[in-house]
Every structure is written in C-alpha cells, then in structure tokens.
Amino acid sequence: MLFYWFLKFVAIGPVVKLVFRPHVEGVENVPPRGAAVLASNHLSAADWIFMPMALRRRVTFLAKAEYFTGRGVKGFLQRAFFSGAGQVPIDRSSASAAEDAIRTGLRLLRQGRLLGIYPEGTRSPDGRLFRGKTGVARMTLETGVPVVPLAMVYRPRRLPLLGWNVPAVTVRFGEPLDFSRYEGLAGDRFVERSVTDEIMYEIMTLSGQEYVDVYGARVKKSMDATGASAAEVLSTLQPPVDEAGDRAPESLAG
Template sequence: MDPERLIYPLMKHVVLGPAMRVAFLPRVSGLRHVPPTGPVILAANHLAFLDSFVVPLMVPRRVHFLGKNEYFTGEGVRGRATATFFRSVGAIAVDRSGGRAALDALDTCARVLERGGVFAIHPEGTRSPDGRLYRGRTGVARLAMRTGAPVVPMAIEGTDRIQPRGRAVPRPGRIGLRIGEPMDFRGRDEGTPRGRAAREVTDEIMEAIRKLSDQEYVDAYAPPPDGAS
C-alpha cells in the first residue's frame, strides 16, 4: 500500500482535523448531501489559502485537490517534507503554465473521478480579492460532463477574515461550510456545442454557490493575486 495513504487518516483524524476544530470552531451544514460512495466533484468558492484544507478536512471522505507544482518539487529535507505533506492530504501536483499542462490537469482530475474518488475544485480559479464571488472557469463543467460525476456546491465562510491576503498563518476565528444538494449534468452537452454547454453548466454551479454563500456576484474572472499570471 502507498505509505501516503496510511498518512492521510492520521493527518485528517488525529492531527489536522482536531486542530482545525479547536482553532476555527467550524460550523458545517449539509454533509448529508455528499454521496457516501462513488465519484463526486465538490465545487466551492475561494476566499483564502486555507480553503484548500477546509473542504478535505471537513468532508468524511478522502478528497483530492490540485496543488501548484512548486509544492512538490522543493529540494532538501524541507522540500521532501512539504511534498509528502501535500500528497498525504490529497493534493495532486499541477503545472499551471497553461496550454497542454491545463489539459493534463483535467485528465488527472478525471482519473480520480473515474476511480470513484472525490475531487474538490474552486471554479473561480484563484482567491477572491475582495470577498465577492467571481465568474467560474469551465473546467468544473467539463469534468462533470465528461465523467458523469455529480457536482456538490459548497460555500466557505470566514476564511478571508482569519487569513487575509498576505498572512501566512491564519489566526483563530470561526469559519463555516455550507453544502448544497448534488447537481447532475450528465448529457448536457448532447445536441449542444460543448463550449456553450460548459459555460451554461458552470454558470449554474456558480449560482448555486452564490445562493449558499450569499456573496455579491461579479460576472468577470477574478484577477490573479498581485497581477501575477
């Protein structure tokens, strides 16, 4: 067995999960909407770096998510420890240079789902700069239509207050996770141009997230942090 699969329950149930509950007193509602078995896509808003850990640690299934390649390529003891940590909590390395790399990332996500796994994604693609909800990118819709996996919308609350941009270590404070009903998009691209179907499905997912989060919606893509690409 992969040793990182042995580390995962230790990190989730013994180390990080209990620590998160003590530090952030999370309020979670709607866990019944997460299917106990089978493939599922968890689609959440994105307010802070901490979000990538909130969803995997609060959902009672092993959750995979994308992490930038730099987390997995560091040198020395610290680099290897960082890579082991991210893999052990379900992160999958992704090259964010675009083009072929973006397609490879989509294939990687699809393989997780095709094996009956759980994949978490932030459709906005980057953290909100101001707490509003921005237009979603269509990767989430393409995954749902390609694999037939249901999409469970989620709203994360409070992480932007305890870990605002520029703050590496979050301060104690209350966070929340609201989980909506699964959305089924199988067959939505039948008889409809795939690009148009992907846009329509993505907009429906973002509307479900908006209703859960009560955020103001911006019909434009969120700008990358500090003007980075």
C-alpha cells in the same frame, strides 16, 4: 493514504476543531460513495483544510506542481505533506496546462474519487465571487458525476478569554446538481459555460457573496501590474468573450 488520515484525525484535525470549531451544514448532500465533484468558492489558503475536515470521505485536490518540486529538507517535507494530504500535482506553466488539469481530474473521477475544485481558479482578491472556469463543466459532462456546490463562509470572531481574532468558519454543502440532460455535449463551449454558470449561481446562493462576471486571475494580474485595488481594476474590465484556454480550475491558490 495513512498519512492523510493521520493528518485529519491526529495531527491537524483535532487542533482545527478545537480552535476554529467549524460549523458544517448539509453534509448529507455529499454522496457516501462513488465519484463526485465538490465545487467551492475560494476565500482562504485554509479552505482545503476546513472542507475535508467536514467529511468522512477522503477529498482529492489538484495542486500546483511547485508544491512537489522543492529541494532539500524543506522540499522533501513539503512534497510529503501535500502528497499525504491528498493533493495531485499539475503543471500550470505549460501551454497545455488547462487540458492537463482536466485530464487529471477526469482520471481521478473515473477512479471513484471525491474531487475538490475551486472553479474561480484562484483565491478571491476581495471576498467577492468571480467568474468560474469551464473545466469543472467539462469534467462533469464527460463523466456524468454529480456536482455538490459548497460555500466556505468566514465571519469575524474574537475569542473572549484569549483575545485572539479567530474567524468563525462555516462549511455549507448544497444539494447535488445533475447535468445528465446535457449528456454527450461535453466540448460544446456554450453548454459548458451554461453548466459552469449554474454551478457558480448555486455557490453564490450558498455563500451570500456578491458575484462578479470577470475572472479573478485577470483582476489579480491587473492589481499586480498597476497597484490598484480590486474595485478600481473591476471598473475598467469587461466580462470575457472567448473561453479558449480558460478552462482549468484550480485547487490551491496561486
């Protein structure tokens, strides 16, 4: 716990604010206490650094277990860093990975935490916003907590004196979404898809991104297999029909 605040206010936070000078909008939309889901787009590996910097409260993310299983000095330092930074490991390689991630998220929300989630499940392969996985809806419906949609926005910027290309960063929080009208309907895949799509629409509105109704991970897999660009892959893909096994949101990019 203390290491988290050390990173935020001493080791990393001051440097991030000095160099990037992130602009924050709508921070008053984040509840000052109690559980909530912070649902964000995912454009950069640095997203999970900039967003918590904008808030006084601690944000907890679900992170892939590989960050916690390294060996030697490097593995120890990596494990200490991610644990101290508020990350909770999940094993994404098991057959029950999606359900395990959801159970972990539910536990954290029932503890009153702020849970950071990237519903797309991976970083965007081309800067567009991709279809959200329904795990975020499942967690929201089972706990009744509000969802605060947010957008990470990056704009090209060149520092005049140093000549460095450093992006201008905006963290934009939207108004909380209340899904109490669906109380008791957790597990209904049609309701979960509707809730997820509403969350993604709000993220799209906040970010200004173009929306693509295909899973980003599916696009990346095809890109790796064929060497094609995201645009070329998307021209051959259709939106998914079956939601089974595609619930797990992710916090850190894979």
